[in-house]
Amino acid sequence: MTLVHNNESAALLNLPPLDIIFGKTPAMQAVRNKLERVAETDVPVLIQGESGTGKEISVRLLHAFSMRARGSLVKVSCPAIPNSLLETELFGYEKGAFTGAMTTKLGRVEQAHNGTLFLDEVGSLDLAVQSKLLQVLQDGTFTRVGGREPRSIATRLVSASNGDLRTQVEEGTFRLDFLFRINAVTINLPPLRQRIADLPILIDYFIEHYAKTFKHTPELLSKSAVRLMQNYHWPGNIRQLENLIRSYVLIGSEEALVAELMPDAPRTGGITTEIDLNEPVSLKRITKQATQDLERQIILKVLQANSWNRQKTAKWLQISYRSLLYKLSEAGMPEVPPRPIRIPQLLKKPDERTLKTTAVSARTRIY
Numbered sequence: 431m432t433l434v435h436n437n438e439s440a441a442l443l444n445l446p447p448l449d450i451i452f453g454k455t456p457a458m459q460a461v462r463n464k465l466e467r468v469a470e471t472d473v474p475v476l477i478q479g480e481s482g483t484g485k486e487i488s489v490r491l492l493h494a495f496s497m498r499a500r501g502s503l504v505k506v507s508c509p510a511i512p513n514s515l516l517e518t519e520l521f522g523y524e525k526g527a528f529t530g531a532m533t534t535k536l537g538r539v540e541q542a543h544n545g546t547l548f549l550d551e552v553g554s555l556d557l558a559v560q561s562k563l564l565q566v567l568q569d570g571t572f573t574r575v576g577g578r579e580p581r582s583i584a585t586r587l588v589s590a591s592n593g594d595l596r597t598q599v600e601e602g603t604f605r606l607d608f609l610f611r612i613n614a615v616t617i618n619l620p621p622l623r624q625r626i627a628d629l630p631i632l633i634d635y636f637i638e639h640y641a642k643t644f645k646h647t648p649e650l651l652s653k654s655a656v657r658l659m660q661n662y663h664w665p666g667n668i669r670q671l672e673n674l675i676r677s678y679v680l681i682g683s684e685e686a687l688v689a690e691l692m693p694d695a696p697r698t699g700g701i702t703t704e705i706d707l708n709e710p711v712s713l714k715r716i717t718k719q720a721t722q723d724l725e726r727q728i729i730l731k732v733l734q735a736n737s738w739n740r741q742k743t744a745k746w747l748q749i750s751y752r753s754l755l756y757k758l759s760e761a762g763m764p765e766v767p768p769r770p771i772r773i774p775q776l777l778k779k780p781d782e783r784t785l786k787t788t789a790v791s792a793r794t795r796i797y
């Protein structure tokens with residue numbers, strides 16, 4: 431089975447359509463292909479990616495399109511469970527196993543029988559629990575705490591991590607044999623900044639989605655705001671983008687959106703000479719960064735003083751107009767002032783809500 435015709439299934443799972451999830455960039459097409467190929471198999475999959483890149487979404491798709499889709503998808507948020515409770519939580523216990531064990535309790539591993547077991551943030555599992563899970567992967571058996579007989583289990587293991595498990599192996603906090611077992615296939619989700627060509631369709635999707643949810647359509651984002659978003663580094667990835675658009679639809683303020691993305695304002699009002707003397711420093715890199723920060727602050731000041739008239743600003747700064755435009759786009763700064771807060775409108779029809787350049791550039795002419 432391929433995922434190609436499964437947009438409806440994605441809707442049933444309460445997920446965005448697959449064309450939105452995977453976008454158009456080659457990096458995400460590769461992810462989609464890999465996911466399609468492994469979904470139906472029973473091999474353990476490791477999903478790696480920064481926070482907010484869609485690891486959980488990928489796990490839900492893997493389960494939904496697997497042969498165990500009728501079984502449960504059982505998630506274990508590994509860091510959320512204290513180490514002292516992890517073993518009983520995962521493997522359950524027999525009645526009388528310890529004081530207070532009044533009844534037999536099934537663990538998450540057993541609940542995932544005929545389904546998928548999802549270990550989120552697998553890197554935080556302690557070594558003893560890794561060994562016990564290794565046994566499940568090797569021969570499909572485990573023993574409840576306080577139990578004598580090993581029990582058989584048929585489940586597919588999917589793990590997720592946003593850190594480097596290889597480094598953990600080197601540091602001795604992760605078992606190499608366990609790593610080999612859990613990552614028969616690894617899917618690496620690219621950060622949003624590496625799939626920035628997908629940004630416009632994601633913005634459109636989230637605007638439409640939240641416009642429906644909140645029952646009002648915001649104004650088009652200006653061209654400069656979109657450019658700022660394209661130059662931004664998105665440390666929180668798609669989750670951050672989604673949150674930003676949600677507030678934009680709700681509050682209707684492009685100014686607030688732009689403020690979130692603008693490079694940090696100077697904290698001390700000057701260039702700092704504070705450096706970490708425990709490691710070598712690159713004088714070239716530090717001075718280049720400082721020059722850029724200083725330039726950005728000065729340009730911003732002069733732009734504001736000249737009511738964002740770029741011709742006047744360039745003259746004032748004694749640089750060419752072209753050079754100013756270049757510096758603005760390099761620094762990811764808007765060429766026009768952020769739009770003031772507007773009262774949300776309830777008027778627009780859905781087909782007016784696109785990011786088409788024609789419509790957007792008409793708006794930017796206002797300035």
Ligand SMILES: Nc1ncnc2c1ncn2[C@@H]1O[C@H](COP(=O)(O)OP(=O)(O)OP(=O)(O)O)[C@@H](O)[C@H]1O
Pocket residue numbers: 446450451452479480481482483484485486487488592668669672
């Ligand atoms: N490819 C995508 N397309 C559309 N929305 C996405 C995509 N990836 C993530 N999202 C949205 O971003 C949010 C975070 O996604 P998800 O929980 O899957 O990320 P994660 O990688 O598991 O993050 P974390 O490491 O913080 O747990 C979700 O609300 C989801 O709707």
Ligand SMILES: [Mg+2]
Pocket residue numbers: 485486550
């Ligand atoms: Mg997650």
